[in-house]
Amino acid sequence: MPNSTKRGRRILAAGARTIGRGIVRTVTRSDAGAHWARVGGDWYETLGELKGAAMKLGQLASQYHDVLPPELSKQLARLQADAAPLPWERIREVLDGQWSAHQWQLIAEIEHAPLASASIGQVHVATLRDGRKVAVKVRYPGVAAAMDADINNLGRMLRMAGILPFDGDSLKAVLEEVRERMAEEMDYQREREHL
Structure with a gap:
């Protein structure tokens, strides 16, 4: 995963593209459905590649299909099933860093x-x-280390772009819920104990 500064730039760049597309759409009076499909496709690619809290927030946003434009929601819903895996070489590096010779x-x-x-x-x-x-x-x-920065950057971007129809307090509550769920999901030791 890219470091948190690069991740933040990618999130903010996607937000800037969303705002820019919105301005162009307003000026040209282009088709709203096509606009939201392009925005959703961009967010699908960006959040899917970043994984972690960024992807999780996209998955959560897709569940608001009753308030999001359908074309946007449809693209984000792809994050529910299309989580591309990391190559084995990267996974092996993680295991080598965490497992002892005895565990191997x-x-x-x-x-x-x-x-x-x-x-x-x-x-x-x-x-x-x-x-x-x-x-x-x-x-x-890098998922755990990037979680807080991702959530903060996504919150900033969502407020600027106005993609989700939430006021400031509602968005803050949603982001806090994502933070709590992510912390629970990342605690694999706790999960193992509950099994």
């Missing part, structure tokens, strides 16, 4: 293609030396 020795084989991928991580199937199959859930590098 317990693994007979690990599938390089993920079983599933989402906004903050992906799951790989592994076979232990004793033959048991296990799920290895890997959090994307």
